Amino acid sequence: MADRAQYTPGPANAGIRKEGEKWTLILVRDLRHPPEKVWQALTDPAHLREWAPFDAEGSLDKAGATVKLSTVGAPSPQITETKVMRADAPKLLEYSWGANDMRWELEPVNSGTRLTLWTSIDRRYIAMGAAGWHIALDVLDRMLDDRPIGRMAGFELMKFEGWQRLNADYSKQFGVEAPGW
Numbered sequence: 001m002a003d004r005a006q007y008t009p010g011p012a013n014a015g016i017r018k019e020g021e022k023w024t025l026i027l028v029r030d031l032r033h034p035p036e037k038v039w040q041a042l043t044d045p046a047h048l049r050e051w052a053p054f055d056a057e058g059s060l061d062k063a064g065a066t067v068k069l070s071t072v073g074a075p076s077p078q079i080t081e082t083k084v085m086r087a088d089a090p091k092l093l094e095y096s097w098g099a100n101d102m103r104w105e106l107e108p109v110n111s112g113t114r115l116t117l118w119t120s121i122d123r124r125y126i127a128m129g130a131a132g133w134h135i136a137l138d139v140l141d142r143m144l145d146d147r148p149i150g151r152m153a154g155f156e157l158m159k160f161e162g163w164q165r166l167n168a169d170y171s172k173q174f175g176v177e178a179p180g181w
Contacts, residue, residue: 004149009138009162012169014130023126023174027117029137033144035106038113039090041140042104051139053132053153060095063087069097073154100129127176131166132157 015026031038041047043061048054057068063084071078078098086094093104103118117137121129135152142149157163171177 004152007138007142007149007162009135009166012130012134012166012173014134014170014173016126016174018123021123022120023123025117025119025121025126025130025133027130027133027137029115029141030109030112031115031141031144032112034111035090035108035113037144038106038115039093041144042093042106043087043089047143049151050143050148051136051151053136053151053157054097060084060093061087061089067095071098071154072151073156075155123176126174127167127170128158130170130174131163134166134170135160135163 013027017024017026039061041051043059045056045059048056048060053073054069054071057070058065060067061084063086065084065087067082067084069080069082071080080096080098082095082097084093084095086092090106092106093102095102097119099120099122101118101120105116105118107114107116115137117133119129119133132153135157139149139152152160152163
């Protein structure tokens with residue numbers, strides 16, 4: 001495993017779409033791997049355990065599948081049941097995680113993939129969500145490159161200096177107040 005101490009997240013870079021109190025976070029990443037490999041990382045429970053902020057009890061690769069998702073690092077167990085709404089491999093994946101709708105779009109770009117995450121988040125938590133997903137996508141990128149630094153999620157992540165900086169930067173970028181912890 002690569003040295004996590006050497007990891008520093010890049011600058012805040014995300015967009016939002018506002019619809020009342022529910023906002024949609026939009027994160028785009030260009031990855032050096034083909035859509036099929038990225039798709040597997042988004043849908044396979046073993047791969048999700050390496051980078052995602054939740055564990056999945058089953059695969060997310062089939063529309064209509066019902067899967068339990070367990071939040072990682074929560075003070076008490078938070079398990080939600082989700083139904084995969086769309087799974088068009090290796091292009092589009094839609095499901096919900098708790099109250100948040102998740103949409104993953106995979107577009108071939110050169111020999112890699114442009115990965116776009118669209119997720120609905122209550123405006124009060126949009127900066128926190130942006131910081132968390134920013135880091136999760138960094139961890140995903142390193143995992144795909146065979147340079148894993150290990151999953152970073154939950155309250156442990158919130159203690160990480162890089163997350164705190166991103167949370168403040170996204171709060172400023174989105175014009176929201178960063179909740180105090």
